[in-house]
Amino acid sequence: MVSVPRALAVPMIEAAFPRRLHPYWPKLQEKSRTWLREMRLMPPDKVERYADSLCYTDLVAGYYIGAPDELLTAIADLSSWFFAWDDRHDRDSVHGRAAQWQQLCQGLHGTLDEPRRYRHHKDPLVAGFADCVLRLYSFLGPSWNARFARHFHPVIDAYDQEFRNRRCGTVPTVEAYIELRRLTFAHWAWIDLLEPTARYELPDPVRKHPAYRRAARATQDFSAWYNDLCSLPKELAGDELHNLGISLIQHEGMTLEEAVREVHRRVTECVKEFLEAEREVLQFADELAEGGDGGTELADAVKACVFNMRNWFSSVYWFHHESGRYRVDSWDDRSMPPYVTEESLAENELVGEE
Incomplete structure (x- = not known):
């Protein structure tokens, strides 16, 4: 098990949240590599060199214990897609590719409502999302599918808001950022996926029970803010504006060290x-x-869902100390992750315009 820097350590998690992995995880790694290549979300050489070390499958295999293998594979592919989408968002923001970004957002919105129509879209990010959504929609039925779409449309809009913020140099206030982050992290979409994992669609009175929602929000806020804590060096190097630490520095007048302590406290x-x-x-x-x-x-079913909410803590915690995604000090260019290439991004965007 890797060592955790003192500023990032959360002893409660190390002591009280055992780490678990779905038994399908080794096969999941192989399937994920194949899917990333087939969907053209990463160049083949990058898949071979970086996919396993990014630990995307480890992250999901620790979230959804008990999921059918086919469902876990679909969720893992959605997670890998999400990271690829986040990388495209970053590079399109940096280079001001507003038209390409808007085309992508339109395709993603359309996919949620008509995934079969977009499965062979020329933009790999749209096609990959359609493939994931189609598979996820096969487990519980129309009402769950409609709810997942309702929860994901605002995620796309929130990413678009971040794109516009970056283009005009706007750092959100702390409270505005917290609300935006709950969307860009796709809080409720990940929580929705607990239900097909438990093989049971929860009725509204159960899902909306105050304790259930508090537990769900706590696990998701932890995941989003711990990501902010660990990715702060990467995002400062890449001139990112959206991080709880950056909002605290900008709007609360904190030093970097004070902001790190405050995010850790939260x-x-x-x-x-x-x-x-x-x-x-x-x-x-x-x-x-x-x-x-x-x-x-x-x-x-409720107990299975809250069991996996608990598993988010250990999975997210250890992922951030094992994944190469956050090892900015080892990169040749601290502002450009080695698993992303501008050439492949540009090629994907041009393909999407044909």
Whole structure:
């Protein structure tokens, strides 16, 4: 197990959140490499050199314990796609490719509503997203599919807002950033995916139960803000404007060291908040089990969902210290990740315009 720098260490997670991996994980790595090549989301040489060390499959294999293998593979591909989309967003922002970016956003919005229509789109990011969405839509049915789409449309819009912020040099205030980050991290889409993992679509009163929502938000806020904490050097080097630490420095007058401590404090509070909410959710599940008419099955699904919420903490935590995505000090160019090439991005964008 890798060592964790003191400024990034969260002892509660190391002590109380055991790390787990789905048993399908080794096969998942192989399938992910094949999918990235086939969908042209990374050049073949980059796939061979960097895909495993980026640990994208490790991340997902620790989130969704109990998922059917086919579902886990689809979620893993969505996660890899998300990182590729994030890289395109960064490079399009840096180079001011507004027209290409708008075309991409339009294609992604269309994909959520008609994924089959976009499966063979010439832009690899649109086609890859369509492939993932089609597979995910096959597990629970129309109402879950519609909810996933409702939750993901605002994610695309939030990325577009970040694109516009970067083009005009706007650093969001802390509160504005927190709300924006909950969208760019796709909080509720990842939470939705707990249900097909549990093989059960939760009814609205259960999903909207205050304790369930608090537990879900705590695990997602932790994941987003811990990512901000670990990616701060990378994002400062790349002139990024969207990071909780950057907003604290810009709008609260903090030094870099103070901002790091404050993000770390908020991350730790998320863990405490989850532990409190988790107890309430498990009590709620016990009450459901006593209700008859399928209550036991529903209670088991709720417990499975909150179990995997818990797994987000350890998976996200260790991912950030194992993945080459955050080793900015080892890059030749601190502003340009070695697993991304401008040539491949430009080629993809031109293909998308044909």
